[in-house]
Amino acid sequence: MAWLWVILGVALLYFGGELLVRHAVALARRIGMSPLVVGLTVVAFGTSAPELAATLAAALGGNPQVAYGNVVGSNIANLSLVLGLAALVHPLRTKARFIRREMPFLLIVSLVLYFVIADGWIGRVEGVLLFAGLLAYLTYLLREKEEVPDVEAEFAAEYARTGPAAWISLLGIAAGVALLTVGASALVEGAATLARAWGVSDRVVGLTVVALGTSLPELASALVAARKGESELVLGNLVGSNIFNVFAILGITAMVRPIQPDGPGIVVDLSVMLGLVLLAWPFLYTGLRLGRREGAVLLLVYLVYVRYLFAA
Template sequence: MAWLWVALGVVLLYWGGELLLRHSVALARRLGISPLVVGLTIVAFGTSAPELAATLAAAFRGSPQVAYGNVVGSNIANLSLVLGLAALVRPLATRARFIKREMPFLFAVGLSLFLVVADGLVSRLEGGLLLLGLLLYLVYLLRNGGEPAAVEEEFAAEYGSVSVGPVLSLLGLGLGIVLLSAGATSLIEGATTLARAWGVPERVIGLTVVALGTSLPELASSLVAARKGESDILLGNLIGSNVFNSLGILGLTALLRPIRADVPAVKLDLAVMLGLILLAWPMLYTGLRLGRREGAVLLAVYLAYVAYLFKP
């Protein structure tokens, strides 16, 4: 029965996230926001909506380890599973300047999380500081959004048109939020039941089952972008999603309800996340292709990490 709750939750989260994302983009374009800014902010953050819903649900249902595990596990999945599979579909090469700015920022965010969880508690004050970091990141991104013409054209082709009216967009947003709420509740209920049945820590379930379920929007959009050769959109989505997970989701959740963490285990998870950033950073920074061989390495790292989590 627990697996049915998990499956139902994943389906509802996926469709809720899709509705929220699609209609958020439509509203943003009607407000005159440029396709590049839409892609680097609204789309990147919109694909993290399932993570936000599931993390808040876990925190308020008394499962803080699931909440923490979902955030860090989704980041790890984005940098290894999603990026690896996308590179296997089609080698990635970026022309965008934002990659060179955001990869070091993403690494700095990971390092800051070490300091935040060092005492085993993400407090309301720390949550507020994380949210402030996200705000500063957005301001910087909006003020430094100039990109080569080819990159601007890639984003314009993907996010330049408006396909639905404002009333329908608002209705779609509302339905998306309802589906996200219901899906998060179902997923967390099934995941915590599985943790008790398997005798594994809730943190592990959050890092794997919940994180995989909530990362489906990133996975789906990344595979589509890879197939279409939209490497800049793909990478902007993944990097922006990881920043939002770390600063926005963890920050908002801690602000509403402080999160306690198992410090030794948490540091291991964060070390894996930072290691993956360091693994991908040189390739993306220099503009070299992230080919199928590199994608296979990232995928192997993810599988090895999951195997380690479930080892007896």
């Protein structure tokens, strides 16, 4: 029965996220946002919506370990599993200036998260500070619009369409949020039941089952974009989603209800997350080719990490 709740939750989160992203993009284009800004903000935040829904549901339901595990596990999955599989589908190379600007930002965000969580408490003050970081990040993105023409063209080809009327987009966004809400509750309930059945901690299930389920929108969009050879879309979405996960999801959740992750494994989780940022840094920051060999290494890191979680 627990697996049915997990599968139902993942399905609702996936379709809710897709619905939210599609109509949010259409609404953003209708009010005049450029395709590049839409891709770096609306899409990145929209694909992180399942993480937000599941993290809030876990925190409000008294499962702080699941809430913590979902955010950290999603960031780990994005830079290992998702990026690795995308590179296996099609080697990635970027000319985008925004990647070189965002990679140092992602490193700083990861370091901030390391020190915020390392003491075992994320209170409302930390939540406000993280959310303030999100506002600063959005301001920065909205002001820095100049980009390489090829990159502008890639985003325009994907996000230049205005779509349906505004009222239809608003209904689509509302429907997406409703599906995310129900799906998050089902996923967290099923995951907590699985944790008890498997004899593992809520933290482990949050880092694996819940994080993987909420990362499906990033995985689906990355594989589709990689198959088309759209490296900038893959990298922009993943880097942006990881930044949103920390600033928006942890920030909003901690403001609603403080999170208290505990256990000796937390330092390992945060170290793996930070190590993946440092591993991806030379490829994404310098524009070097992230080929199938590098993708296989990233995928191997994820598999070894998951094996460690269930063996510990």
